[in-house]
Each structure stands twice: as C-alpha cells, then as structure tokens.
Amino acid sequence: MSELGALSLWIALALAAYSTVGSVAGKLRLSPALVESAQSAMYAAGLALLVATLSLVIAFISRDFEIAYVAAHSDLAMPYRFTWVAFYAGNEGSLLYIATVLSIMSAIAVWRAPEKFKDALPYTTAVLMLTLTFFLAVTAVMANPFDKLSFVPLDGDGINPLLTHFGMFFHPPALMAGLIGITVPFAFAMGSLLAGKTGDEWVDAGRVWGMISWVLLASGLLLGSWWAYTILGWGGFWFWDPVENAAFMPWLGITAFIHSIMVQKRRGMFRMWNIILINVAFGLALYGMFMNRGGSVPSVHSFGASQLGWIFLLFLAVGIAVPFAIFIWRYPLLKSAQNLDSMLSREAAFLVNNLLLLAIAFVTLWGTVYPLVSRLTSDTEITVARPFYDQVNGPLMLALIFLMGVGPLIPWRKAGMASLRKTLLPPAVGGLATVAILASLGLHKEFALLAFGLAAFVTSGILMEWYRGTRSRHRGSGENYATAFLRLIMANRPRYGGYIVHLSIVMVTLGIVGTSFFSTQRDVVLSPGESTVVGDYELVFLGTVETPKGNRTEFISTVQVFRDGDLLETVRAKRDFYPSFNMAATTAAIRSTPVEDLYIVPSENLPDGRVGFRILVNPLIWWMWVAGPVMMVGTVIALWPQKIRAPVPVPGPRRFASGPRPSAA
Amino acid sequence: MTKRSWIVLGGGVPLAALIALLTWASISTGGNPGGLAVNSDLVESRFEAGPAMDFELDLIGGGTLKLSDLRGKVVMVDFWAAWCPPCRAEAPALARVYEEFQGQPVEFVGVDIWDNIGDAEIFLLQEGQSYPNGFDASGVVAIDYGVRGIPEKYFIGPDGSLLKKLSGPLTETVLRDTINELLGR
Numbered sequence: 001m002s003e004l005g006a007l008s009l010w011i012a013l014a015l016a017a018y019s020t021v022g023s024v025a026g027k028l029r030l031s032p033a034l035v036e037s038a039q040s041a042m043y044a045a046g047l048a049l050l051v052a053t054l055s056l057v058i059a060f061i062s063r064d065f066e067i068a069y070v071a072a073h074s075d076l077a078m079p080y081r082f083t084w085v086a087f088y089a090g091n092e093g094s095l096l097y098i099a100t101v102l103s104i105m106s107a108i109a110v111w112r113a114p115e116k117f118k119d120a121l122p123y124t125t126a127v128l129m130l131t132l133t134f135f136l137a138v139t140a141v142m143a144n145p146f147d148k149l150s151f152v153p154l155d156g157d158g159i160n161p162l163l164t165h166f167g168m169f170f171h172p173p174a175l176m177a178g179l180i181g182i183t184v185p186f187a188f189a190m191g192s193l194l195a196g197k198t199g200d201e202w203v204d205a206g207r208v209w210g211m212i213s214w215v216l217l218a219s220g221l222l223l224g225s226w227w228a229y230t231i232l233g234w235g236g237f238w239f240w241d242p243v244e245n246a247a248f249m250p251w252l253g254i255t256a257f258i259h260s261i262m263v264q265k266r267r268g269m270f271r272m273w274n275i276i277l278i279n280v281a282f283g284l285a286l287y288g289m290f291m292n293r294g295g296s297v298p299s300v301h302s303f304g305a306s307q308l309g310w311i312f313l314l315f316l317a318v319g320i321a322v323p324f325a326i327f328i329w330r331y332p333l334l335k336s337a338q339n340l341d342s343m344l345s346r347e348a349a350f351l352v353n354n355l356l357l358l359a360i361a362f363v364t365l366w367g368t369v370y371p372l373v374s375r376l377t378s379d380t381e382i383t384v385a386r387p388f389y390d391q392v393n394g395p396l397m398l399a400l401i402f403l404m405g406v407g408p409l410i411p412w413r414k415a416g417m418a419s420l421r422k423t424l425l426p427p428a429v430g431g432l433a434t435v436a437i438l439a440s441l442g443l444h445k446e447f448a449l450l451a452f453g454l455a456a457f458v459t460s461g462i463l464m465e466w467y468r469g470t471r472s473r474h475r476g477s478g479e480n481y482a483t484a485f486l487r488l489i490m491a492n493r494p495r496y497g498g499y500i501v502h503l504s505i506v507m508v509t510l511g512i513v514g515t516s517f518f519s520t521q522r523d524v525v526l527s528p529g530e531s532t533v534v535g536d537y538e539l540v541f542l543g544t545v546e547t548p549k550g551n552r553t554e555f556i557s558t559v560q561v562f563r564d565g566d567l568l569e570t571v572r573a574k575r576d577f578y579p580s581f582n583m584a585a586t587t588a589a590i591r592s593t594p595v596e597d598l599y600i601v602p603s604e605n606l607p608d609g610r611v612g613f614r615i616l617v618n619p620l621i622w623w624m625w626v627a628g629p630v631m632m633v634g635t636v637i638a639l640w641p642q643k644i645r646a647p648v649p650v651p652g653p654r655r656f657a658s659g660p661r662p663s664a665a
Numbered sequence: 666m667t668k669r670s671w672i673v674l675g676g677g678v679p680l681a682a683l684i685a686l687l688t689w690a691s692i693s694t695g696g697n698p699g700g701l702a703v704n705s706d707l708v709e710s711r712f713e714a715g716p717a718m719d720f721e722l723d724l725i726g727g728g729t730l731k732l733s734d735l736r737g738k739v740v741m742v743d744f745w746a747a748w749c750p751p752c753r754a755e756a757p758a759l760a761r762v763y764e765e766f767q768g769q770p771v772e773f774v775g776v777d778i779w780d781n782i783g784d785a786e787i788f789l790l791q792e793g794q795s796y797p798n799g800f801d802a803s804g805v806v807a808i809d810y811g812v813r814g815i816p817e818k819y820f821i822g823p824d825g826s827l828l829k830k831l832s833g834p835l836t837e838t839v840l841r842d843t844i845n846e847l848l849g850r
C-alpha cells in the first residue's frame with residue numbers, strides 16, 4: 001500500500017503544480033484550452049489525494065507496521081475505529097489530511113463558482129493550487145506518511161491515549177479543515193484582485209466559503225473545549241494556550257469577514273475592507289498553522305520536535321507579504337459603490353463589530369507574541385497569563401454581544417431615532433429586567449450581571465423579531481403560528497439562520513460567565529464509604545473497581561450523589577492508567593443539567609484504596625455544549641441555497657417590515 | 666504622502682516586524698525552529714511570589730511524587746527533554762550538585778515534557794540521575810508553570826512558595842549558589 005500511497009502523493013503534487021502554472025499561463029495567453037486542462041488537473045489532484053488517503057487508511061487497518069507512520073501511531077490493540085484519529089495524530093498524516101481537504105474544497109468551490117466570476121476564476125484556481133502545491137511538497141519531501149522503516153516491527157507504538165476520546169474524532173479535523181478552508185474565500189478575493197475585477201463578483205462565493213470555514217472553526221473550538229473539559233480533568237475548558245489562541249484568532253477574523261461581506265453583498269460597500277479582512281483571516285490562519293507545526297511558543301498542542309517550523313514560517317511570510325503587495329497594487333481600483341450614510345445604520349454596526357473582533361484578535365496576538373517581545377527588551381521573559389486575556393478581552397466581548405443585539409435590529413442606510421427607540425425598547429426592557437431580577441436575587445458581581453443582562457437583551461431582540469415576523473405572516477396569510485414561524489425562517493435564511501447562530505453565541509456566553517464567576521472547586525481524598533459536601537451536593541464514595549484491560553488498567557470509582565437527602569444519581573468516574581506511556585487519562589463523571597454541572601474527576605488512586613477527587617460545580621456550562629448543535633443548525637439554514645433571484649436592493653431609508661422580505665423576484 | 670503610502674507603511678511595518686520577531690525567535694531557539702523552544706542562554710525570570718502550583722507526577726521507573734509532600738525542603742523543579750541538547754549538557758552538573766546536598770533539606774524533581782518516554786528512560790540511564798524524574802505526558806504541569814522552553818527550572822521554598830525561575834542551562838556554581846541562597850546561607 002505504501003507504494004501506491006507515495007505514488008499518488010507525488011502525482012497529486014505534479015498535478016497541483018501544473019494546475020497552478022497552467023491556470024495563470026492559460027489566462028495570460030488567452031488559451032481557454034489550457035485553462036480548462038489546468039482545471040481538470042485540479043480535479044485529478046483531488047482524486048489522487050483520495051487514493052493516497054485511502055492507502056494510508058488501508059495501511060492502518062492492515063497493521064502495516066513497515067510504514068513508519070503507522071508503526072508510530074497505532075498498534076495491534078488499537079480498535080479499528082481509531083484509525084480515523086491515528087490518521088492525523090502526527091505531522092505526516094495531518095498534512096495529508098489538510099491537503100486532501102483543501103483539494104476537495106477547491107474542486108467544489110471552482111466547480112460551483114458563479115458564472116459572473118468566470119473571468120477571474122483561473123487566478124482563484126492558481127491561488128488554491130499554489131497553496132496545495134506547498135502542502136503536498138512539504139508532505140512528500142519532509143514528512144511523508146508513506147516512508148518505510150528498514151525493518152518490520154512486530155507491533156506499533158500505539159495511539160496516544162489522550163486522543164482516544166470522542167471529541168478527538170472531530171476537534172482536530174474540524175479545526176484543520178477550518179483553518180485551511182479560509183484559503184477558499186481568500187483565493188476568491190485574490191482571484192478578483194489579480195483579474196482586476198474589484199467589484200462584487202466574488203462576494204457570494206466568499207461568503208459561502210467564509211461561513212463554511214467559520215462553522216468548522218467554531219465547532220472545532222467548541223469540541224476542543226468540550227474535550228478538555230471532559231477528559232483533561234482540569235475542570236476548565238479554555239486556557240488561552242498559544243495554540244488555542246492560534247485557532248481562536250482566525251475564527252475572529254473570519255467572523256468579522258462573514259458579517260462585513262453581507263454589507264458588500266447588499267450594498268456594494270466595504271469592498272476594500274472585505275479584502276483586508278479576508279487577508280487578515282488568512283494571515284491568522286497561516287499563523288495558526290505555523291504555531292501548530294511548532295512555532296516558537298511551545299504548548300501542549302505542539303506536534304513535537306520537527307523541522308517544519310522554518311518552512312511554515314516562510315509560508316507565513318510569503319502568505320502575508322504577497323497578498324499585501326497585490327492589494328497595494330490594486331488599491332486604486334477598490335472603490336465602494338456607495339458611502340456610509342449614517343453612523344446609525346446597520347452598516348456602521350457591522351463596521352464597529354468588525355473593529356471589535358479585530359481588536360480581540362490583536363489583543364490575543366499580542367499576548368501570544370509578548371513573551372518574545374519581552375525577551376528582546378530585557379533578560380527576563382514575561383509570559384502573559386489568563387488574567388491579561390480575561391481583563392482585556394472580557395469587556396471587548398461584552399461590547400460585541402451588545403452589538404449582536406443592536407446590529408440586526410437597526411435598519412440599513414440610516415436609522416430614524418423614533419423607529420430605533422421602538423425596536424430597541426423591548427429588548428432593552430428584557431435586558432434591564434433580567435439585571436433587576438438577578439440583582440434582587442442577590443447576584444452582585446457587576447461583570448456577570450452585565451453579561452447576563454446583555455444576553456437577555458440579545459435574546460429578547462431575537463424573540464421579538466421572530467414573534468413580529470410570525471404574527472404578521474399569521475395575520476397576512478392566515479397560516480397557523482407554527483407554519484408561519486417555519487416559513488418565516490425559510491423565507492430569509494441568511495437572516496434567520498444568523499439569528500439562530502446568535503442565540504448559540506448567547507448560550508456560549510452563559511457557559512463562560514457561569515463558570516468564570518460562579519464555579520466551586522474542592523479537592524478531597526476519600527476512603528470507600530466516606531462522604532463529602534460540595535455546594536448543595538452530598539457525595540458518598542462507594543469504592544473503586546480495578547480492571548486490567550490490555551494496554552491499560554482501568555479504575556472506576558463509583559460515587560452516589562445526594563441532594564437534600566435524596567439520591568439523585570450514582571455516577572462512575574474513570575481513570576485509565578497506561579503503563580507503556582506511564583500516563584493516566586481520566587474521564588470525569590459529569591452530572592449535567594441546564595442549571596449546573598457536578599463534575600467529579602478521580603485525580604489519583606492511592607494504593608490503600610483511597611481516591612483523590614477533584615470536584616467542581618460549574619453553573620450553566622451545559623449551555624455551552626448545547627450551543628454547538630444549535631450553531632450548526634443556524635449555519636446550515638443560513639447557507640442553504642435559496643432560489644436564485646436578483647440581489648435584494650436596499651430600499652430607501654425605511655426600515656424593513658419584519659416578516660416576508662420584499663423580494664425583487 | 667498619499668493614502669496608499671500610508672497603507673503601505675501602516676500595514677507593512679507591523680507585518681514585517683511580526684515576521685522578523687518570529688524569525689528571530691525561531692533562530693534563537695537554537696536550531697530547533699520547528700519545535701519547541703530550547704533555552705540555550707541562562708536567564709533569570711521574575712514573577713510575583715505566590716504558592717507553587719501543586720502537582721502529582723507518575724515517576725519514570727515507578728511510583729508517584731506529589732510536590733506538596735516535599736514541604737520543608739528547597740525544591741528545584743527542572744523541566745527537560747531527552748532531545749534537548751542543553752538539557753543533556755547540564756545533566757552531569759545537576760547530578761553532582763544533587764549529590765552534594767544529600768542530607769540537607771533539598772530535593773530535585775525532574776519533569777520530562779514534550780518527549781518520548783523511551784528516550785527519556787535511556788537519557789536517565791545514561792546520565793545516572795538519582796533524583797526523582799516524572800513524565801508530564803499531557804503537559805499539564807508545564808502549562809500550570811508556564812514553561813516556555815527547556816531546560817527551565819523553578820525553585821520552591823520550604824514553605825511551598827514559588828521563588829525563582831531560571832531558564833537555560835546552569836553551571837554547577839550558579840545552581841549551588843542559588844540553592845544556598847534559598848537555604849538562607
């Protein structure tokens with residue numbers, strides 16, 4: 001299998017390189033045949049990569065330990081389902097994965113590219129294929145997953161036990177796909193710049209692929225947090241680790257982009273700004289990949305010692321400098337069709353939202369590189385820890401949530417004071433009422449109060465929109481409320497899908513605020529039969545069962561959870577000890593409710609049968625994990641293709657009626 | 666200046682600076698740009714004194730070690746890896762100084778990070794370290810301590826407070842003086 005895999009890898013590399021050169025040459029020499037053959041080469045490269053991927057999968061399944069990568073990341077005891085995880089557990093496989101994802105996305109994006117973009121498409125193909133060429137060259141030359149050992153080991157080293165968790169099936173691949181996915185909207189932007197088509201032709205493709213990257217990154221980040229929460233046994237989910245930041249920053253960039261691109265889609269404004277944003281997002285994605293391949297800031301996520309850092313640094317430098325130069329070259333062409341009418345308009349709200357998102361991204365970037373800067377200026381290296389991020393980014397995020405409530409309610413072009421008051425009054429009342437109720441219940445942490453108030457503000461705004469839209473449909477057409485509501489959402493998917501995504505962000509906010517401000521933690525050592533009290537809960541430790549399981553020893557501790565004398569649940573917390581790695585992996589017992597999580601993790605198993613537990617009560621974190629599916633549903637609705645119709649022109653400075661959109665069709 | 670030149674300056678300079686910084690950082694990590702920072706120069710770091718974060722390690726060669734069990738001793742926690750050249754360079758010095766302070770309230774704890782456990786075992790056999798060494802496979806201890814490169818050492822007082830951090834390879838003299846200073850001599 002290794003020969004077939006290696007061969008397809010090299011073929012894919014040749015095809016990608018040809019496609020890059022062929023697209024540009026064909027475009028410049030006005031040879032449609034050449035352009036077309038370059039495009040076919042792109043599709044063929046995708047096929048070759050699928051073959052390479054399949055070869056590696058088969059190598060894993062057939063336990064082909066002659067292949068160094070297979071021997072390093074699996075063993076005979078590994079269940080087949082973990083092949084998926086083992087595939088990207090190391091540099092070599094993850095690079096192959098990234099290349100495959102990029103080639104598939106490229107093929108679909110180019111195939112589905114809108115007709116009006118056709119002129120610039122060869123350049124977009126070239127940018128996509130140049131990126132693919134880079135990844136394939138690195139994979140083939142420096143980190144080839146099909147390299148063979150000089151001998152055939154009887155068994156492999158096994159899979160890193162930390163990766164054998166459900167979350168690991170999705171977190172790394174979603175993040176890697178999201179990071180590389182930003183290449184697609186970036187390539188459309190670059191294509192239109194290179195072709196001198198600096199209008200709005202690229203906007204639809206840019207928006208769709210921007211949102212796809214966005215949802216991949218967002219779910220990757222959430223799943224990573226969930227994984228950290230359930231298995232690392234720290235009780236937390238986000239650590240401002242340099243590599244977490246490296247994925248968070250491009251997410252912020254692409255979030256800004258998918259908002260701002262709406263303004264260009266609807267009003268032909270922000271043309272230059274959108275090009276800048278997608279470049280920033282792409283640059284941050286490159287930075288993220290550089291950090292992941294071993295940047296100069298080590299972290300738990302580093303892939304281990306490798307020489308790839310230099311290559312990715314070079315890629316980062318080129319990936320920032322060249323687009324910047326192209327942007328400067330085409331700068332005179334980037335004129336918006338219209339100017340900002342008023343600071344009280346949805347456009348302006350989007351602009352402020354963009355600036356806030358970028359501010360958070362740059363604060364985070366600064367925190368990440370600050371240790372390096374401090375080393376330049378003095379002998380001591382000063383690291384930036386959690387308080388810095390919390391203090392600086394916290395207020396910025398609150399401001400962002402406030403805008404999330406205001407933005408969608410404020411009309412395009414120019415808002416009248418009277419109409420604004422009318423639309424903003426109900427959500428404002430909702431927010432203030434929440435603050436008042438919580439304060440009267442004895443909640444006195446100002447920041448948390450403000451955050452809950454804003455969350456209520458956003459939620460009431462969205463509910464109000466839904467209610468008004470549904471009611472007007474119900475009145476207008478006599479549909480019953482349920483039908484009216486569904487049709488309302490389906491009639492303007494980008495808008496109502498966006499609302500659902502906003503709701504999921506509110507849910508994430510609840511989780512963050514709940515755990516940041518109201519979490520309780522206790523560390524106790526209990527003998528079987530002993531009990532302890534944490535918060536409202538009384539916990540009785542019944543005992544531990546120790547089971548040898550092939551590559552590990554499993555310790556399962558059973559704990560009964562009581563509240564007010566009633567037995568709520570009997571939970572089992574697990575600690576697996578892996579002798580060959582000399583490491584333990586814990587799985588916390590989590591009793592999850594929308595109000596709070598009771599989180600029990602066995603941090604040590606003592607020889608005398610006693611167990612050290614870390615016990616946490618984490619309020620509201622349930623909402624954070626539920627937000628993931630909600631967010632995906634929202635994104636899918638927003639992305640779902642709608643019947644093609646002429647772009648919706650923005651009418652005069654009058655607010656849209658809620659409900660069915662005045663469509664131009 | 667035109668607006669365009671302003672954009673060139675305003676965008677280009679910070680971007681160039683960022684790239685330069687990352688390049689410099691990669692170079693200064695001593696031929697290991699791809700990976701993890703190797704501290705090749707001795708640097709003393711300051712931080713606000715506070716209690717050292719407790720941790721428990723599974724020791725290489727069996728057993729476990731809990732930092733808080735070492736209360737009453739001056740503890741040096743050393744983060745290292747087998748592939749890191751300066752770590753290997755200073756290993757004999759660490760072994761000798763550790764022998765010197767036998768019988769005094771001083772303990773060394775090695776924490777192997779970003780490493781393969783097999784390589785670490787060989788390293789310890791070769792260097793003959795007699796103090797406890799553990800493997801921080803998930804990197805939790807390293808994150809708790811904010812380790813940015815190796816070798817990196819944290820000094821903890823008898824009362825359990827974190828006093829000092831030294832990055833980069835140590836000489837015998839520096840290590841001896843530091844321990845004596847913390848012992849109050």
